[in-house]
Amino acid sequence: MKGEKGRSVEEKYTQWKSLVPVLYDWLANHNLVWPSLSCRWGPQLEQATYKTRQRLYLSEQTDGSVPNTLVIANCEVVKPRVAAAEHISQFNEEARSPFVKKYKTIIHPGEVNRIRELPQNSKIVATHTDSPDVLIWDVEVQPNRHAVLGAADSRPDLILTGHQENAEFALAMCPTEPFVLSGGKDKLVVLWSIHDHISTLAKEQGPTKSPGSTSTSTKHASKGGGGNDNHVEGPSVEARGIYQGHEDTVEDVQFCPSSAQEFCSVGDDSCLILWDARAGSTPAIKVEKAHNADIHCVDWNRHDINLILTGSADNTIHMFDRRNLSSGSPVHKLVGHSAAVLCVQWSPDKSSVFGSSAEDGILNIWDHEKIGKRQDTAGLKAPNAPPGLFFQHAGHRDKVVDFHWNTSDPWTIVSVSDDCESTNGGGTLQIWRMIDLIYRPVDEVLAELDKFKPHILGCEKN
Numbered sequence: 129m130k131g132e133k134g135r136s137v138e139e140k141y142t143q144w145k146s147l148v149p150v151l152y153d154w155l156a157n158h159n160l161v162w163p164s165l166s167c168r169w170g171p172q173l174e175q176a177t178y179k180t181r182q183r184l185y186l187s188e189q190t191d192g193s194v195p196n197t198l199v200i201a202n203c204e205v206v207k208p209r210v211a212a213a214e215h216i217s218q219f220n221e222e223a224r225s226p227f228v229k230k231y232k233t234i235i236h237p238g239e240v241n242r243i244r245e246l247p248q249n250s251k252i253v254a255t256h257t258d259s260p261d262v263l264i265w266d267v268e269v270q271p272n273r274h275a276v277l278g279a280a281d282s283r284p285d286l287i288l289t290g291h292q293e294n295a296e297f298a299l300a301m302c303p304t305e306p307f308v309l310s311g312g313k314d315k316l317v318v319l320w321s322i323h324d325h326i327s328t329l330a331k332e333q334g335p336t337k338s339p340g341s342t343s344t345s346t347k348h349a350s351k352g353g354g355g356n357d358n359h360v361e362g363p364s365v366e367a368r369g370i371y372q373g374h375e376d377t378v379e380d381v382q383f384c385p386s387s388a389q390e391f392c393s394v395g396d397d398s399c400l401i402l403w404d405a406r407a408g409s410t411p412a413i414k415v416e417k418a419h420n421a422d423i424h425c426v427d428w429n430r431h432d433i434n435l436i437l438t439g440s441a442d443n444t445i446h447m448f449d450r451r452n453l454s455s456g457s458p459v460h461k462l463v464g465h466s467a468a469v470l471c472v473q474w475s476p477d478k479s480s481v482f483g484s485s486a487e488d489g490i491l492n493i494w495d496h497e498k499i500g501k502r503q504d505t506a507g508l509k510a511p512n513a514p515p516g517l518f519f520q521h522a523g524h525r526d527k528v529v530d531f532h533w534n535t536s537d538p539w540t541i542v543s544v545s546d547d548c549e550s551t552n553g554g555g556t557l558q559i560w561r562m563i564d565l566i567y568r569p570v571d572e573v574l575a576e577l578d579k580f581k582p583h584i585l586g587c588e589k590n
């Protein structure tokens with residue numbers, strides 16, 4: 129069975145690769161030395177005529193022969209309609225992309241399971257590892273380290289404490305305040321404020337008390353689970369709030385885009401819970417059976433704060449309307465993956481569009497407004513496509529563990545997969561943008577192309 133599955137993945141990949149010049153405006157393929165469990169865009173650094181330069185945050189999950197690291201890379205993002213079709217199709221799966229260059233390495237105490245950037249200051253990032261603590265890093269001030277065996281861990285700029293057991297994956301940053309949210313194996317959702325520490329991060333001065341936090345101290349943070357007995361030292365902040373309501377591990381958390389006091393969480397108990405910090409530490413609304421299995425991921429729509437997405441080990445994505453959560457029924461059940469859904473994320477560019485990635489190696493792009501409409505498969509060119517699905521990114525050959533829409537560069541996505549067996553490396557990072565004919569009305573694209581006609585005719589005359 130395994131060989132059969134392997135062939136089907138390879139066949140799907142081969143077919144996908146032949147369609148790259150037709151489906152993509154730009155694609156960069158980067159073979160990683162070590163697997164990365166998380167990828168995030170950082171701040172845009174520079175605008176040029178044909179491309180922009182932007183920070184990219186990655187991790188390196190090693191086998192122990194060298195330390196685990198948090199990687200800050202510089203990425204060159206080619207602007208729309210610049211890349212030639214033959215150029216984007218000519219990539220070697222085993223090569224590193226010239227568009228991605230490592231800028232700085234932080235030696236991380238334990239493997240990096242999740243990275244999140246602070247919206248108010250995207251050079252501040254939080255990381256989750258196999259430990260109860262959340263680590264905060266100022267990636268610009270942190271010294272560049274050489275990751276060799278025996279090298280000491282980098283010192284986090286802040287340690288957020290409050291979990292009683294390992295908190296490995298559930299992590300979110302608040303869009304409106306410098307708040308951090310986390311969930312863990314202790315079934316708890318924990319909230320912190322890092323407000324007074326942003327200006328003093330990575331400075332060797334005494335820690336100051338954060339308004340609203342229980343206490344601040346310099347501590348040796350505990351290391352759990354990861355087989356790494358090193359202690360993490362640095363100023364620490366205790367939680368503002370601890371929220372109890374889940375009956376199993378909390379797998380993902382997310383803030384309401386318009387409120388620092390409202391957030392949601394999902395977990396292995398198949399529950400979706402909405403919280404309101406103003407109303408205490410118990411659930412505001414609890415959907416008991418939001419899926420038929422563990423829920424791995426959740427995202428809250430920044431354009432329409434009534435819409436919440438969840439992705440589950442039952443292979444489905446559910447879209448909930450928070451005005452009707454008491455019914456327990458999703459607005460839409462989307463079936464387009466053949467394995468557990470690992471990541472869901474609303475597009476920053478169009479309110480009805482979102483992406484989902486899964487253990488089947490596919491990253492799907494959906495538009496819930498297309499559900500029930502005849503043209504909902506036009507971009508996909510598949511007559512049996514699930515309702516709402518309009519694009520499939522099949523460039524990864526194993527589970528797509530994370531992806532992130534680029535807020536600075538419309539319709540551009542970075543995605544990472546753990547496919548080291550098929551690429552002779554640690555996994556694959558891809559940066560890609562589908563061709564705009566897929567998501568824009570044809571008449572709109574043709575009208576834009578009309579503007580170039582005088583220029584093209586002028587070139588022909590010359």
